[in-house]
Amino acid sequence: MKHPLHVASEIGELQTVLLKRPGQELENLTPEYLQPLLFDDIPFLPVIQKEHDYFAQTLRNRGIEVLYLEKLAAEALVDKSLREEFVDQMLEEGRAEGNVSHQILKEYLLSFSNEDLVQKIMSGVRKNEIETGKSMQLHEFMQDHSPFYLVPMPNLYFTRDPAAVIGDGLTINKMRETARRRESMFMEYVVKHHPRFTSHNVPIWLDRNYEFPIEGGDELILNEETIAIGVSARTSAKAIERLALNLFSRQEKFKRVLAIEIPKCRAFMHLDTVFTMVDYDKFTIHPAIQGPQGNMNIYVLEKGPDEETLKITHHTSLTESLKEVLGLKDLVLIPCGGGDAIASAREQWNDGSNTLAIAPGVVVTYDRNYVSNALLREHGIEVIEILSSELSRGRGGPRCMSMPIVRKDI
Ligand SMILES: NC(=[NH2+])NCCC[C@H](N)C(=O)O
Numbered sequence: 345m346k347h348p349l350h351v352a353s354e355i356g357e358l359q360t361v362l363l364k365r366p367g368q369e370l371e372n373l374t375p376e377y378l379q380p381l382l383f384d385d386i387p388f389l390p391v392i393q394k395e396h397d398y399f400a401q402t403l404r405n406r407g408i409e410v411l412y413l414e415k416l417a418a419e420a421l422v423d424k425s426l427r428e429e430f431v432d433q434m435l436e437e438g439r440a441e442g443n444v445s446h447q448i449l450k451e452y453l454l455s456f457s458n459e460d461l462v463q464k465i466m467s468g469v470r471k472n473e474i475e476t477g478k479s480m481q482l483h484e485f486m487q488d489h490s491p492f493y494l495v496p497m498p499n500l501y502f503t504r505d506p507a508a509v510i511g512d513g514l515t516i517n518k519m520r521e522t523a524r525r526r527e528s529m530f531m532e533y534v535v536k537h538h539p540r541f542t543s544h545n546v547p548i549w550l551d552r553n554y555e556f557p558i559e560g561g562d563e564l565i566l567n568e569e570t571i572a573i574g575v576s577a578r579t580s581a582k583a584i585e586r587l588a589l590n591l592f593s594r595q596e597k598f599k600r601v602l603a604i605e606i607p608k609c610r611a612f613m614h615l616d617t618v619f620t621m622v623d624y625d626k627f628t629i630h631p632a633i634q635g636p637q638g639n640m641n642i643y644v645l646e647k648g649p650d651e652e653t654l655k656i657t658h659h660t661s662l663t664e665s666l667k668e669v670l671g672l673k674d675l676v677l678i679p680c681g682g683g684d685a686i687a688s689a690r691e692q693w694n695d696g697s698n699t700l701a702i703a704p705g706v707v708v709t710y711d712r713n714y715v716s717n718a719l720l721r722e723h724g725i726e727v728i729e730i731l732s733s734e735l736s737r738g739r740g741g742p743r744c745m746s747m748p749i750v751r752k753d754i
Pocket residue numbers: 382383499502504505524560561562613614616617738739740741743744
């Protein structure tokens with residue numbers, strides 16, 4: 345039987361991808377909570393859904409199987425005790441302060457059908473939804489400012505981040521930001537309990553209980569032997585080391601990890617916001633991540649003398665490091681916004697470098713990034729544009745909104 349997960353490159357023909365349709369969780373965004381919930385504006389739900397459906401249809405038109413996280417999660421929770429365990433865990437990790445007990449919230453959530461239960465957990469529980477029968481004291485009102493018993497998870501449509509397939513296994517990620525911490529629980533339950541995945545013993549290279557954070561937007565598979573991981577605002581050096589050690593001791597194929605350090609700021613939260621692979625020898629890059637001489641900090645991690653030690657070498661040229669690990673004589677870095685200071689900053693903010701490759705030299709991008717898109721085309725890349733007015737408000741592009749499950753080998 346075919347392995348349910350398989351990704352050994354960034355650009356191999358995409359066969360199965362996981363998405364999450366933006367839903368009611370976005371209707372729970374208010375100006376006060378935008379920043380902690382990692383948004384810059386409130387998307388208009390019917391339009392963001394239309395744009396997302398267009399994205400999904402664009403992928404299907406290319407013969408790609410589109411799975412939805414919300415559907416898989418609902419299908420995974422058939423067992424009654426598993427549903428309870430899931431709800432307990434969600435409440436333990438995510439219940440906001442308030443005068444409602446775990447038990448009342450649990451009963452409320454369990455009264456929903458599986459699909460609605462998953463949707464409700466994703467969209468959050470507002471305080472006015474539940475009659476607790478208990479009147480609040482003044483000090484409780486004061487402490488208890490949040491309008492939610494369970495906080496919404498508006499970033500779920502960025503399926504790239506909470507988990508990432510590497511080879512035939514995956515990382516189920518410890519998310520850096522509180523707002524996204526619970527997101528990786530969905531994939532954990534799906535992989536462990538959905539029949540599509542349980543038929544195989546899927547290796548989990550790093551799980552969400554690991555102490556230090558890592559997010560999928562930083563995890564790029566350069567080829568069947570090499571992974572690039574951003575050392576970023578979201579991904580820690582410790583998690584990269586652990587992942588490298590686990591990979592080197594538990595499987596044979598991946599032999600090196602390139603840890604690429606990027607500036608730690610909001611606009612560049614993950615490596616894929618400033619760097620993606622579009623063809624065998626072509627990459628998008630946001631020029632602002634390189635120093636004046638094009639220098640950066642890149643560390644190549646390889647198997648060391650024993651299972652707990654890595655061999656690490658430091659490099660300063662992205663181009664040279666990529667050429668070496670990919671065995672290329674030459675390669676092209678295509679600058680976001682063409683390198684013009686204003687166009688490049690503007691388009692990077694709207695994910696101009698964040699391309700989703702669906703085959704070598706074929707990428708999906710946002711239509712609004714016309715300077716970057718034209719430049720990609722000039723370099724011979726087939727660019728498939730999708731609508732982006734509302735989707736881009738969450739600060740993520742086509743790569744962030746997709747989790748490749750199966751790619752053909754190249
Ligand atoms: N792979 C990515 N670049 N994901 C972008 C995620 C954006 C999301 N609002 C966050 O801050 O987490």
